[in-house]
Structure formats: structure tokens, C-alpha cells
Amino acid sequence: MPKRSPASSLRKAWQQGVRTVTGQVLRAARETAKQPPPHPSPGLGDWIAGLATGRAGMRRYRLFRPAGLVFGERVPLLVMLHGCGQDAAGFARSTRMNRLAARERFLVLYPEQSRLANPQRCWNWFETESGHAQAEAALILAAIDQVCLLYPADRDRVAIAGLSAGAGMAALLATLHPARFKAVAMHSGVPPGLASSATNALRAMRGRSIAPEIAAQGAGVWPPLLVIHGSKDRVVASSNAFEAARQWSEAAGATATRSRSVQRGRRLPMRVVEFKRGRSAAVTLAEIDGLGHAWSGGAAKEPFSEPGGPDATAMIWRFVAKRFGR
Template sequence: VAVPFDALTMKRGKTLNAREACIDVEDRGHFSTHVYSNAAGRRRYRLYVPAGSHGEQLPLIVMLHGCTQNADDFAAGTQMNVLAERHRFLVAYPEQPQQANPSKCWNWFKPDDQHCERGEPSLIAGITGQIIAAHNVDPMRVYVAGLSAGGAMAAIMIDAYPELYAAAGVHSGLPARCAHDLPSALAAMKGGKRCAEAGSGLLPKKPLIVFHGDSDATVHMRNAAQLVRGFDAQPDDGREQRPADAGRRACTVSRLVSANGIDAELWTVHGAPHAWAGGNARGSYTDPTGPDASAEMLRFFPEHPQRR
């Protein structure tokens, strides 16, 4: 019997703290490099498998880095390998090569990279499927998350492959298909018209947890609001104000539910820049003073396995 995420399913407010995990776990688990290819191209990815798994059925989180980053940088900043070792899950980091984008951004703004069975989504889904087959992953507990361009691609993945991913985490990202070329991408990042139109009239397909800094000068906060546009506030605990405390930024947490019963959370981090909240300074684009986005995603994901 699989016991995914160990003790990660906990009450709201009782979250793990990645910054407390100061040990280097990567010499205990296995952090390896792999390659996946299909008609759309070839991508390298890194995979962390916790020590002693021996075929145990575990969850998988697919982490999509932001521009200029790579797998090792993103792993260091989010501390997901530390949490994976402690709480028993696999974590994969697909990498975008410079040949595909000069800044190593996922091409979330290109029509050929926005749909099922095409372009980069097919490569990321293929990587996911390859890991599921090779490592006896629990198919009911497969998740995707990302930062910035990776967050935008995570939104595309959960929309294009709802049968593959149970839930998504989008940090400082944008809605699926809110742009069709580089000029429209830059406009969407500024919170322009295409951002405002994204997702209009569509019911959400999967649970979503969104983080965004309201001082983000790279991707406007309006994009976070559009990501959860199809959700309404829950009547009992729709909004929670968390004051600044113990060196952490204040934030507003909105808990939402769609008309078709899908949950979402929106974390607005006050004064935060374009960076992973609560991240480790060993990685780029991290804000160690923010709420712990990694821990909160790991609380949210186990609450939302794939619906049968």
C-alpha cells in the first residue's frame, strides 16, 4: 500500500519549512541525468529519487524552471530535493536548452508550444510518462509546478494534460495561451488585454495553487488573478491575512472553489519581487523572506489526488 508524501497531509497552517532542512540530502538519494526524445525534439532532465525507495509507489512532482535557470539551480532554490528525501516523493526537473530559447525560457507564448501532443508540452508530458513507467510512480499523484516562464508552462500542462497531472503550482506565472508571439507575451507580462481575456468563461480543469508577489516588476500581478478567474471565494475561509512575522513577508491567502467543485489557492505576497517565495539563496530568483511556497505546494498537492 502506497503512503504518498509521508506526513505531508496536514491541517491548514501546519506547513513544512524547507529552510529548516539544512542537511545536504543529495548524497543519500539519487540525483541523476536523463534524456527524453520525441518528434518535437530532445530534452535533458534531472530526476531525484529518495534513498531506499526500492520500487515503492511514490508521488511525482515535475518542476519547470524559469528563464536563465537550469535544473540544479532550480532544485537548490526551491529545496524540493530536501523535501523529497524527507517526505518520500520523486521530483523531476526538465531543462530548456539555449538552442530552444536564447534565455532558456520555456516557449509558453508560441502556439506550437501550447497544446497537447505538440511541441514542448509533448516533451514535458513524455518525460513525465517515462518516469512513471520506469519508477512505479503513483499515477493518481502526479503534479506539475513552475516559476515564471516555467509557471506559465505549468498552467499549459495542467490545461493540456488534465488526465496526467492531478494539480498544479504556478509561481509568478501567466495563464495558458495568453500570448501568441513575443510582442503579445511582453504585453501579457505587463498585465495587458490578452492577460485580462485569458480563461474567460472556462471552468477550471484541475486544482491550482498560485503564488505571486505584488511588487513583481517582471510579470504583473494581474496574471495571478486571471489564473484563478474561474474560481469563487469559499464562504467559510475565503481570505486570510497573514501579517509579517519572524522575518517573513505579509501575505493574503485566498481560498477559492469553482462552480464544478475544483479548489484553488491564491497567495499574494506583499512587497515581494519576481522570485520563489521562501526559497533558498543558493538558487537564483529566490526570496528567502517570503512564505514557504515549496512547503505550501506540498501541503496542497496531497489534498488533491487525481479524480477517478
């Protein structure tokens, strides 16, 4: 059997790559046509579908644009990364972030993980050794750039938040591209550096990984961090919250203040510690007593949502709004 020439092999590989990408585009288009994205908060604004592409393939996203924006107005953008087993609409329903965005006038971007990239729709925050995590991070940045180009998002007022796997990806993005974000919020996630592949991700989630050293050049450049975690989280150990606070405070040269207890009404109590450098807080850590692996204060009857906890949605917005200069 005659051997293929290098040119023939290269041509075949190129054609196969084109067919793969074309197939992904056609599948995404068919899914969008058959299943129009449900509006999780009708009457409050527009629920816009979009598609971002990059070296990791393509990902759909949803954008909430509040009603009443005027021509020429530029508003903040909050990026929300869902957890495993969720999609954009479900995450919006659970967090009710759109309701707050409609009142406070900001855009909310919900990138959506594909089942082709992860069967459970988890963001692959742990695949740093293969570069898959960095490629997905670049896809999310591409979605942000697209929204800033097409819609009235202020590039200088962008923050990112996530739940579980989305929190891990949010933190990774903030450390890879710190200049792009004014603030980052992790809810029940694993900080960067504790896992590099699927084989050690579970160990990291259980709080059994060796903590990485913080590079000196990172000092003072990472955006301020809000960490929210439940004391009874059986999926991602709460030690990960303390590790995230350690990483950020060490990078910023910040020191811990005295912890304070906070409880509003009958909601679950929480312990709050700020890590400050001078008068500014580099990290705010909130550990919620009795909370499991769920969005604190989320909508009832939604997966990974605990209505009895403090309102994480309001906490995150207050935190990032301060960094936007409001």
C-alpha cells in the same frame, strides 16, 4: 540547370532532418559526458539524468529519487519547471524541493529547457500560434511517461509546478492535459491564453493583454490550482495571478471566500483567498506583500530566490498532497 524531381527533394529533406537530429543527440551526449550533472542535494537520494524526445526535438531532465524506497513501492511525482536563466540543478538548489521529497517520500522531475530552443532557457509557453508551446508540452509529457515507466512513480499521483516561464508552461500543460495532473501550482507566471507569440508575450507579462473567454467544456475538469505571486514583481505583473484565479474559478464555477492575512515569524506577510465550489477549493491565491520576481522562501544566494518570503516549497507540497488523498 536541371530541376530536382520531387523524390530527390524529399530524399534531401529527409537526410537533412536525420543529420539535424543526429547532431542534437551527439551534442547532448558530449555535454553530458563532459559535464556530469551536479547533485544539488547530496546524501538525500539519487540525481538521475535522462533524455526525452518528441516533435520539438529533445530535452534533458533530472530526476530526484529519495533514498530508502523499497521494491514495489509507488510514490507521488512532482514535476518542477524552472524559470528563465535557470537549469534543473539550480532550480533544485533554489527551491530545496529535494530535501522535502526525501522527508515526504516522493519523486521530483526537473525537465530542462535547451538553449537551442530558447537562448535564455525560457520555456516557450507563449508560442501557441505556431504550435511550438504545445510541442514543448508534449516533450514534458514524454519525460513524465518515461519516468513513470522506468521509476516507481504513481501515474495517479502526479502534480506540476513552475516558476515564471515554467509556471506559464505548467498552467498550459494542465489545461491541455487536465486528466494527467492532480494539481498545478503557478509561481509568478502568466496564465494560458494571454499570449500567442513572442510579439505579445511581453504585453501579457506586463498585465496588458485581453483576458480570454473560458470554454464551457472546461468547467470542472481542470486540476486544482495554487497561485503564488509577489506584489512587487516587476517582471510578471501580479494582475496575472488574479487572472489565473479568475480563469480557473470561472471554469470550475467556484466563488471567492473572504481573504485572510497570514504571516509566520518575520517572513513576508501574504493575503490568501480560496475559490470554492461546494466544500472543495478549485483555486488558492496567495499574494505575498513585498515579494519580487523570485521563489518565495528560497535558498539564499541563488538567482530568483527570496529567503525572506513564505516557504513556497512547503505550500506547494501541502497543496498537492491533499489532492493525492493523503
